[in-house]
Amino acid sequence: MSTPLRLGIAGLGTVGVGTVRVLRDQADLIAARAGRPVEIVAVSARSKAKDRGIPLDGYAWEDDPVALASRTDINVFVELMGGSDGPAKAATEAALKAGKDVVTANKAMLAIHGQALALAAEKAGQVIRYEAAVAGGIPVIKALTEGLAGNGIARVLGVMNGSCNYILTRMQDAGLSYQEVFAEADALGYLEADPELDVGGIDAAHKLAILSAIAFGTRVDFDAIEIEGIGQVSIEDIDQAADMGFRIKLLGVSQMTGRGLEQRMAPCLVPATSPLGQLEGGTNMVVLEGDAVGQIVLRGAGAGEGPTASAVVADIIDLARGLRLPTFGQPAAGLKAARPARAAVPAPYYLRMTLVDKPGALAKIAAVLGDAGISIDRMRQYGHETTLAPVLIVTHRTTRTALDEALAAMDGTGVLAATPVALRIEDV
Amino acid sequence: MSTPLRLGIAGLGTVGVGTVRVLRDQADLIAARAGRPVEIVAVSARSKAKDRGIPLDGYAWEDDPVALASRTDINVFVELMGGSDGPAKAATEAALKAGKDVVTANKAMLAIHGQALALAAEKAGQVIRYEAAVAGGIPVIKALTEGLAGNGIARVLGVMNGSCNYILTRMQDAGLSYQEVFAEADALGYLEADPELDVGGIDAAHKLAILSAIAFGTRVDFDAIEIEGIGQVSIEDIDQAADMGFRIKLLGVSQMTGRGLEQRMAPCLVPATSPLGQLEGGTNMVVLEGDAVGQIVLRGAGAGEGPTASAVVADIIDLARGLRLPTFGQPAAGLKAARPARAAVPAPYYLRMTLVDKPGALAKIAAVLGDAGISIDRMRQYGHETTLAPVLIVTHRTTRTALDEALAAMDGTGVLAATPVALRIEDV
Numbered sequence: 001m002s003t004p005l006r007l008g009i010a011g012l013g014t015v016g017v018g019t020v021r022v023l024r025d026q027a028d029l030i031a032a033r034a035g036r037p038v039e040i041v042a043v044s045a046r047s048k049a050k051d052r053g054i055p056l057d058g059y060a061w062e063d064d065p066v067a068l069a070s071r072t073d074i075n076v077f078v079e080l081m082g083g084s085d086g087p088a089k090a091a092t093e094a095a096l097k098a099g100k101d102v103v104t105a106n107k108a109m110l111a112i113h114g115q116a117l118a119l120a121a122e123k124a125g126q127v128i129r130y131e132a133a134v135a136g137g138i139p140v141i142k143a144l145t146e147g148l149a150g151n152g153i154a155r156v157l158g159v160m161n162g163s164c165n166y167i168l169t170r171m172q173d174a175g176l177s178y179q180e181v182f183a184e185a186d187a188l189g190y191l192e193a194d195p196e197l198d199v200g201g202i203d204a205a206h207k208l209a210i211l212s213a214i215a216f217g218t219r220v221d222f223d224a225i226e227i228e229g230i231g232q233v234s235i236e237d238i239d240q241a242a243d244m245g246f247r248i249k250l251l252g253v254s255q256m257t258g259r260g261l262e263q264r265m266a267p268c269l270v271p272a273t274s275p276l277g278q279l280e281g282g283t284n285m286v287v288l289e290g291d292a293v294g295q296i297v298l299r300g301a302g303a304g305e306g307p308t309a310s311a312v313v314a315d316i317i318d319l320a321r322g323l324r325l326p327t328f329g330q331p332a333a334g335l336k337a338a339r340p341a342r343a344a345v346p347a348p349y350y351l352r353m354t355l356v357d358k359p360g361a362l363a364k365i366a367a368v369l370g371d372a373g374i375s376i377d378r379m380r381q382y383g384h385e386t387t388l389a390p391v392l393i394v395t396h397r398t399t400r401t402a403l404d405e406a407l408a409a410m411d412g413t414g415v416l417a418a419t420p421v422a423l424r425i426e427d428v
Numbered sequence: 429m430s431t432p433l434r435l436g437i438a439g440l441g442t443v444g445v446g447t448v449r450v451l452r453d454q455a456d457l458i459a460a461r462a463g464r465p466v467e468i469v470a471v472s473a474r475s476k477a478k479d480r481g482i483p484l485d486g487y488a489w490e491d492d493p494v495a496l497a498s499r500t501d502i503n504v505f506v507e508l509m510g511g512s513d514g515p516a517k518a519a520t521e522a523a524l525k526a527g528k529d530v531v532t533a534n535k536a537m538l539a540i541h542g543q544a545l546a547l548a549a550e551k552a553g554q555v556i557r558y559e560a561a562v563a564g565g566i567p568v569i570k571a572l573t574e575g576l577a578g579n580g581i582a583r584v585l586g587v588m589n590g591s592c593n594y595i596l597t598r599m600q601d602a603g604l605s606y607q608e609v610f611a612e613a614d615a616l617g618y619l620e621a622d623p624e625l626d627v628g629g630i631d632a633a634h635k636l637a638i639l640s641a642i643a644f645g646t647r648v649d650f651d652a653i654e655i656e657g658i659g660q661v662s663i664e665d666i667d668q669a670a671d672m673g674f675r676i677k678l679l680g681v682s683q684m685t686g687r688g689l690e691q692r693m694a695p696c697l698v699p700a701t702s703p704l705g706q707l708e709g710g711t712n713m714v715v716l717e718g719d720a721v722g723q724i725v726l727r728g729a730g731a732g733e734g735p736t737a738s739a740v741v742a743d744i745i746d747l748a749r750g751l752r753l754p755t756f757g758q759p760a761a762g763l764k765a766a767r768p769a770r771a772a773v774p775a776p777y778y779l780r781m782t783l784v785d786k787p788g789a790l791a792k793i794a795a796v797l798g799d800a801g802i803s804i805d806r807m808r809q810y811g812h813e814t815t816l817a818p819v820l821i822v823t824h825r826t827t828r829t830a831l832d833e834a835l836a837a838m839d840g841t842g843v844l845a846a847t848p849v850a851l852r853i854e855d856v
Contacts, residue, residue, distance in 0.1 A: 029580060033758055035758075139574070142571070143571065143575070148738065275703070293729065296565065296566060297727040331463070
């Protein structure tokens with residue numbers, strides 16, 4: 001095969017520039033591995049005039065990404081603009097209709113319109129590939145869709161937003177508050193233009209929605225994910241969790257249960273000695289659990305020019321090599337709508353309470369937990385100089401429902417000086 | 429595509445039985461993901477009578493794997509017999525000649541005959557897949573060949589023999605000698621029939637040879653690997669390395685240098701806080717370093733029925749899906765013969781010496797190191813009750829050549845009470 005694979009690339013931000021750079025710098029290596037040359041034919045971005053540090057004069061320019069997507073001289077439309085709707089979606093749809101395959105890094109678009117786009121791709125006889133959409137340079141889409149294809153998947157979980165993990169580990173290392181580290185991260189350019197996408201857990205939840213669809217053969221269902229960001233995580237909780245042998249991570253978990261598909265993105269405790277607990281800084285980690293393979297852990301850079309470009313180029317090489325799979329690993333029409341299940345899987349919980357320091361206060365809390373059928377694994381009351389007594393409890397495995405009942409009942413005891421913090425401890 | 433993919437499976441040991449079991453238990457899931465049914469047509473093993481705990485009466489039986497490989501009613505020959513030569517090689521060659529694709533878990537065969545088999549496969553227009561040959565259930569062949577295909581690979585390294593890692597971590601945890609833990613592991617059935625394949629580093633080196641070929645586009649060259657097993661690792665070194673913040677691992681490293689391809693398999697020190705340093709028990713870990721993606725770490729079970737079967741079945745599903753790649757990711761005729769380079773990359777070293785306890789002994793050692801241009805990063809002399817003084821040195825980065833010179837010169841100082849231990853500290 002010596003016919004070149006011809007690309008149109010829309011979007012020349014960090015990922016687009018990185019992709020162009022890798023395709024240029026490694027052209028010979030890529031041609032050797034792909035079995036044919038890979039050529040950039042045309043590009044599109046908001047401003048033609050902007051200096052992006054790479055020469056673009058060898059490529060045709062299109063102001064309109066939809067026009068780029070429909071060019072007759074390209075085989076593959078590479079969508080690196082981002083945004084769930086607008087030009088990214090319009091151009092992707094145009095590309096499929098025009099008989100082009102699509103490579104994209106767009107997690108939001110796939111999390112929200114993935115099912116419709118997968119159907120459109122199959123109708124057109126084209127494929128959509130999106131390795132860069134989840135966990136940057138880590139080849140997790142490939143590992144799950146292909147490498148673990150013989151496994152019934154039990155659970156998929158991971159740390160999929162490097163900015164949040166940076167913030168949480170920096171809080172712990174420097175003993176700083178969330179607000180202080182947020183300001184630092186923002187100043188360093190570590191956050192999205194809308195930081196809530198990062199710290200609110202939305203970006204990571206987009207990724208989780210995509211992994212769920214592949215893992216469980218279900219239609220991608222972003223809206224069913226329970227999402228809680230890291231804005232409420234306090235340095236007290238980080239320190240006291242550490243004292244009990246845990247780390248706090250923004251953890252995405254997707255799990256098929258007897259009651260339906262549980263998908264959640266929330267700060268959780270994990271054992272400090274587990275691979276997830278040991279993950280520091282801006283790195284990503286995805287854990288895949290299969291019935292045959294057991295637990296596979298993948299770790300690497302989740303963002304940045306090089307890692308994301310690596311994933312985009314891997315998809316392009318796959319297409320050049322003739323690998324053609326349905327978007328979520330199975331024909332989209334056969335994907336089932338999963339019943340969403342909220343916190344169906346029981347877990348131990350970490351509770352931090354501030355009690356008024358009077359006789360019998362702790363006994364009342366213990367009684368409320370006992371009444372809700374929740375037993376205590378470990379409890380610590382810390383020394384204190386005020387009239388408020390900080391108390392930590394690690395419960396045995398319980399349901400979220402029982403815990404919510406207990407928390408409501410605690411409210412009526414009159415011994416709480418503040419709203420308790422309750423964080424799930426995930427088995428990893 | 430509803431035409432079934434039809435398999436002939438040779439070898440019904442742990443891996444073969446696991447593969448049959450996964451193909452049966454997950455038949456519907458596999459058909460949905462593969463886009464077509466996958467059927468076992470015929471099997472072959474040494475003894476037809478043996479009870480393997482799975483029903484085989486639905487499959488044709490062949491006493492001769494070569495006859496199985498040539499059957500006209502199969503598309504794929506699944507070689508799970510093992511052994512670099514003999515029936516495994518004969519049947520693989522027969523399968524390719526008869527126009528069958530091959531799936532194998534046979535690291536020894538590929539490490540030794542990989543280039544010839546890859547040429548034969550390409551001549552016949554067939555493909556060989558071997559995900560299970562390296563690191564069991566971890567999809568590392570796929571990650572390297574496809575997921576990181578856009579990267580110039582800088583280095584591949586890892587812990588690729590679970591038995592050795594089990595022995596080393598058990599020595600440390602229980603404070604036992606190599607001999608004691610070896611006997612335990614042997615009794616538990618953790619070792620190959622010829623344990624030297626495991627503890628001598630040969631099995632892991634077979635895997636490294638395969639990874640090197642993919643990573644660097646070179647012909648697989650097992651003979652060029654410097655191999656040292658774990659038999660000489662003492663509990664003293666494990667404890668004292670730990671005391672300096674390190675762990676000892678049987679580490680395979682492959683790296684393209686200005687002087688050629690360096691491939692080594694030897695006990696090395698790694699920082700205790702690194703992912704490799706934290707790897708305990710029988711788990712495998714492979715680290716892939718690419719120029720765009722940075723460092724990707726993959727962790728999972730390196731052996732066992734389920735994990736190995738997971739990898740074999742993934743290869744089968746890839747073939748059912750129509751994925752066809754050259755054996756080592758590029759046409760075999762284009763793979764270059766790499767010049768082997770011995771310890772070309774400088775590194776810090778760990779030295780453990782036992783000195784006779786007399787004035788000036790340590791000064792002599794320090795002088796010898798200085799003369800060889802080796803500077804000392806850290807030194808510890810331990811308290812002692814005998815006339816022998818245990819001394820640990822961590823050097824700054826130096827070459828193996830300089831170190832060997834220094835070790836030779838030390839021999840002439842008359843202050844060594846025993847041969848020094850020198851272990852490389854790998855940057856990870």
